[in-house]
Amino acid sequence: MYTEEQNHCPHKSRRGFLKKSTAIAALVTASPVLLKAAENEEKIASYFEKIPLQLEINGVAQNLSVEPRVTLLDLLREQLGLTGTKKGCDHGQCGACMVHVDGKRINSCLSLAVMNQGKKITTIEGLAKGDDLHPMQEAFMKHDGFQCGYCTPGQIMSAIGCIREGHANTPEEIREYMSGNICRCGAYPNIIDAIMEVKKGGQAV
Amino acid sequence: MINFEYTRATTAKAATDARIKNRSSQFIAGGTNLVDLMKKGITTPDRLIDINALPLKDISSDAKGLSIGALVLNSAAAEHELVKTKYPLLAMALNAGASASLRNMATVGGNIMQRTRCPYFYDTTMPCNKRKPGSGCGAMEGYNRMHAIFGASSKCIAVHPSDMCVALAALNATVNVSGPNGERKIPFADFHRLPGDTPELDNNLQTGELIMSVNVPVNSFNRSYYLKVRDRLSYAFALVSIAVALEVKDGVIKSASLAMGGVAHKPWRLTEVEKFLVGKNISQETFAEAATLALAGAKTYEHNQFKIKLGKAAIIEALTKATA
Numbered sequence: 001m002y003t004e005e006q007n008h009c010p011h012k013s014r015r016g017f018l019k020k021s022t023a024i025a026a027l028v029t030a031s032p033v034l035l036k037a038a039e040n041e042e043k044i045a046s047y048f049e050k051i052p053l054q055l056e057i058n059g060v061a062q063n064l065s066v067e068p069r070v071t072l073l074d075l076l077r078e079q080l081g082l083t084g085t086k087k088g089c090d091h092g093q094c095g096a097c098m099v100h101v102d103g104k105r106i107n108s109c110l111s112l113a114v115m116n117q118g119k120k121i122t123t124i125e126g127l128a129k130g131d132d133l134h135p136m137q138e139a140f141m142k143h144d145g146f147q148c149g150y151c152t153p154g155q156i157m158s159a160i161g162c163i164r165e166g167h168a169n170t171p172e173e174i175r176e177y178m179s180g181n182i183c184r185c186g187a188y189p190n191i192i193d194a195i196m197e198v199k200k201g202g203q204a205v
Numbered sequence: 206m207i208n209f210e211y212t213r214a215t216t217a218k219a220a221t222d223a224r225i226k227n228r229s230s231q232f233i234a235g236g237t238n239l240v241d242l243m244k245k246g247i248t249t250p251d252r253l254i255d256i257n258a259l260p261l262k263d264i265s266s267d268a269k270g271l272s273i274g275a276l277v278l279n280s281a282a283a284e285h286e287l288v289k290t291k292y293p294l295l296a297m298a299l300n301a302g303a304s305a306s307l308r309n310m311a312t313v314g315g316n317i318m319q320r321t322r323c324p325y326f327y328d329t330t331m332p333c334n335k336r337k338p339g340s341g342c343g344a345m346e347g348y349n350r351m352h353a354i355f356g357a358s359s360k361c362i363a364v365h366p367s368d369m370c371v372a373l374a375a376l377n378a379t380v381n382v383s384g385p386n387g388e389r390k391i392p393f394a395d396f397h398r399l400p401g402d403t404p405e406l407d408n409n410l411q412t413g414e415l416i417m418s419v420n421v422p423v424n425s426f427n428r429s430y431y432l433k434v435r436d437r438l439s440y441a442f443a444l445v446s447i448a449v450a451l452e453v454k455d456g457v458i459k460s461a462s463l464a465m466g467g468v469a470h471k472p473w474r475l476t477e478v479e480k481f482l483v484g485k486n487i488s489q490e491t492f493a494e495a496a497t498l499a500l501a502g503a504k505t506y507e508h509n510q511f512k513i514k515l516g517k518a519a520i521i522e523a524l525t526k527a528t529a
Contacts, residue, residue, distance in 0.1 A: 040215040040219035044212050045210060047208040047209065047210060067208065068208070068209060068210070068253065069207075069208050069209065069243075071240070090244065091241050091245075092241060092307055095304070095306065098306055104309045105306045105309060106306055106309050107307060107310065110237050110241060110307075110310065111310065112233075112240060112253075114211055115236065115257060158305075158306060161305065165284075165305065167305070176438075176439050177305045179305075179438075179439035180304025180306045180440055
């Protein structure tokens with residue numbers, strides 16, 4: 001869970017956020033944003049129109065306002081200041097942008113933010129409990145599962161998904177099910193060691 | 206990304222109506238292909254119609270076979286007990302596609318609708334008849350290592366990128382669509398099309414038609430294998446792939462269904478090979494003959510001649526693995 005102290009953008013603090021969300025709520029009520037264009041088809045937003053979006057991010061409910069073209073990745077990084085999630089290729093080929101949506105790992109660069117209405121997002125910032133790192137974060141440090149570190153948040157989010165999905169039983173299986181995460185430093189053997197250790201440890205991830 | 210209007214549809218009819226009303230609109234489900242295409246300016250819809258609220262997320266089976274909703278995730282389909290036990294070829298093909306996280310986003314309907322990964326289609330500075338009809342084909346005289354060896358035309362030599370579709374073709378699936386004129390069932394072999402003079406059309410859907418589900422009929426195949434050969438062991442598109450489904454009894458092939466991927470504008474069924482295999486004993490000689498027959502009509506370009514040798518080897522390997 002990220003806190004006001006960690007988040008340096010003042011308008012994104014919990015206090016600022018509450019003020020802002022009230023203002024958004026008033027705006028939504030007053031403006032004809034939700035036009036019924038056809039039966040069961042809501043015209044939600046025009047080209048440059050921001051639309052309201054409710055998400056739970058790292059355990060905190062967020063009332064946001066985004067343009068339809070904003071990806072979940074850009075929302076996290078640019079609007080919320082959660083820069084732990086990285087932009088690598090921005091085309092779903094590298095895995096640096098991996099986050100969990102409703103507990104499942106996905107590439108946030110290929111997900112439009114507005115399509116995640118009502119969902120629970122977990123980013124790398126949401127893994128540690130205070131000063132206690134997530135077991136996967138501990139294991140990556142112990143096994144040197146990185147060099148430059150750019151791919152690491154994505155690797156860790158993906159590694160947790162790999163275990164949750166039941167595909168971390170052998171090094172070969174991990175290689176296959178982690179293939180969407182590229183590490184150009186080549187830390188793969190250590191990443192696999194880290195995942196194997198967490199898997200063998202049997203902790204809930 | 207060029208901006209667009211965004212709407213959410215809650216019924217198939219609403220989605221279809223919206224699509225017809227705005228000819229530059231597109232449906233969006235998982236978005237793994239469409240968002241990518243939009244970022245690159247290859248596809249520039251005026252409006253996206255988000256169909257994720259439609260009730261198309263179930264997998265079920267009855268005496269006739271398996272039904273997979275269009276919005277079932279690729280990962281959910283691959284991990285589903287019915288798919289794993291009764292249609293293992295489909296599970297294998299699904300798991301050969303993309304990466305685990307993309308399979309958590311991509312839907313079955315979207316997989317069928319995905320567009321070619323031809324680099325000339327993706328590079329908007331290059332000619333491409335599929336992206337911009339009449340502009341020419343950059344691949345024909347270009348770097349065509351990944352390209353078609355079957356069914357291509359002078360206008361387009363792109364290949365269909367899906368693995369799942371190769372298995373569905375071999376399993377005689379049917380695509381159920383809903384559109385302005387009601388519902389219809391399209392046999393998988395008739396869903397995608399060859400490029401001909403209109404490579405901009407990937408399939409035979411009419412405007413406004415929406416994939417609702419896929420049916421895979423009950424079959425008697427007791428041996429199957431999906432082999433995908435690519436430049437790296439995982440997470441790459443196929444150079445060639447082969448789906449093999451056989452009914453084998455006492456060492457004799459009773460029925461066979463084979464389809465190749467990475468070789469044509471659509472999953473490429475090997476009907477002649479299927480006929481040849483029926484009644485044959487399982488042997489390396491039979492498999493070698495089948496492989497030669499399969500590649501007999503291939504037409505290669507400057508950089509993809511290797512696909513003939515590779516295709517033959519892949520077919521022999523897949524038949525061997527399936528019957529091991």
